Amino acid sequence: MSYFARLDELKSSDNVVLFHENKVIVADDRYLWTVKAIAQYIPSDSVFFLVEASDKRVFTSELDINITNTLSAECRSLRSLIFSDMNSEFVLVGKANQIIDWSKSHKYCGSCGNRTSPAYRQRVLHCPECQIQYFPRINPCVIVLITKGNEILLARNARFRTGFFSCLAGFIEIGESAESTVHREIKEEVGVFVDNVRYKKSQSWPFPSQLMLGFHADYVSGEIVAEPSEIEEAAWFDIFDLPSVPSPKISVAGELIQLYKEEIEQIKA
Incomplete structure (x- = not known):
C-alpha cells in the first residue's frame, strides 16, 4: 500500500x-x-x-490553482461542514485536512532546514540530509461535562456563533495526566472544583489535529468565575432546557451531553 502518489500514479x-x-x-x-x-x-x-484504503482508495491534495469554477464547485471551510448536510462525511474530510496540515507544516526539516520527502510505504516525511522522520502529530486534549444534579456547566468563547455553548476543553500539558488536566482546566477557566472524574470516550477533532478525550466530572464547590481571555460566558443549564449545543452525531461534547440526558431520563422513569 502506497501512502504517497503523484497524479499519474493514481x-x-x-x-x-x-x-x-x-x-x-x-x-x-x-x-x-x-x-x-x-x-x-x-x-x-x-x-x-493516502487518506484511507478500506472499501476504496481515497487520497487528498491541496491545489495551488483554483478549479472550483471548472468543477462548478465552491471552497468551504472545514468548520462549516459541521452544521451542513455533510456532517456524516466530516470524519473522512477531517482526516484528509489533518494530513494536508501535517504535509504543509513539515515541508522542511526543523533540524537542518532541508526539504523533506514523503515515503511510499509509511505515512511519514523524511529528511534525506539528517535522516529525521516526521510523523503526523496528534495533540491530546480533554473535554469535560461537569454535572450538578439535573444541571450541566456549559461555556462559550468568542469563536462560537451567538447562543452556542459547549463543554469545557483544554490541551494536556507536558508532565500532566489527562485527569490532572481536567482539574486544572476547570479551575483556570471557570473557577470551580470537581471530583469523580471518569473517562467516557474519545474523538479525533481536526482543528487541526486534536485527539479529544471525553470525561464526566461531578461538581464539588465554587462559584463560576469565567477566565475572560478564554471564556466569554459560562453558566449552569438544566439538562432538559439547553441552549444550542454540539450535535451528538458530530462531536464528543454533544455525545457527553446526550449520554447524561439519557441517564437522567432513566432515573426519572
Whole structure:
C-alpha cells in the first residue's frame, strides 16, 4: 500500500478530497472526486497523500490553482461542514485536512532546514540530509461535562456563533495526566472544583489535529468565575432546557451531553 502518489500514479477510479487555500472543494455537498473527473484540470506532478484504503482508495491534495469554477464547485471551510448536510462525511474530510496540515507544516526539516520527502510505504516525511522522520502529530486534549444534579456547566468563547455553548476543553500539558488536566482546566477557566472524574470516550477533532478525550466530572464547590481571555460566558443549564449545543452525531461534547440526558431520563422513569 502506497501512502504517497503523484497524479499519474493514481488509478482513474481512485477518489480524492481536494483542498485549495485551506478549504475543501465541494459541489452540492459532494466532496469526493474521481481521478478521472479532475485529472485534466490539475498539473500532472500534483502530490497526493493516502487518506484511507478500506472499501476504496481515497487520497487528498491541496491545489495551488483554483478549479472550483471548472468543477462548478465552491471552497468551504472545514468548520462549516459541521452544521451542513455533510456532517456524516466530516470524519473522512477531517482526516484528509489533518494530513494536508501535517504535509504543509513539515515541508522542511526543523533540524537542518532541508526539504523533506514523503515515503511510499509509511505515512511519514523524511529528511534525506539528517535522516529525521516526521510523523503526523496528534495533540491530546480533554473535554469535560461537569454535572450538578439535573444541571450541566456549559461555556462559550468568542469563536462560537451567538447562543452556542459547549463543554469545557483544554490541551494536556507536558508532565500532566489527562485527569490532572481536567482539574486544572476547570479551575483556570471557570473557577470551580470537581471530583469523580471518569473517562467516557474519545474523538479525533481536526482543528487541526486534536485527539479529544471525553470525561464526566461531578461538581464539588465554587462559584463560576469565567477566565475572560478564554471564556466569554459560562453558566449552569438544566439538562432538559439547553441552549444550542454540539450535535451528538458530530462531536464528543454533544455525545457527553446526550449520554447524561439519557441517564437522567432513566432515573426519572
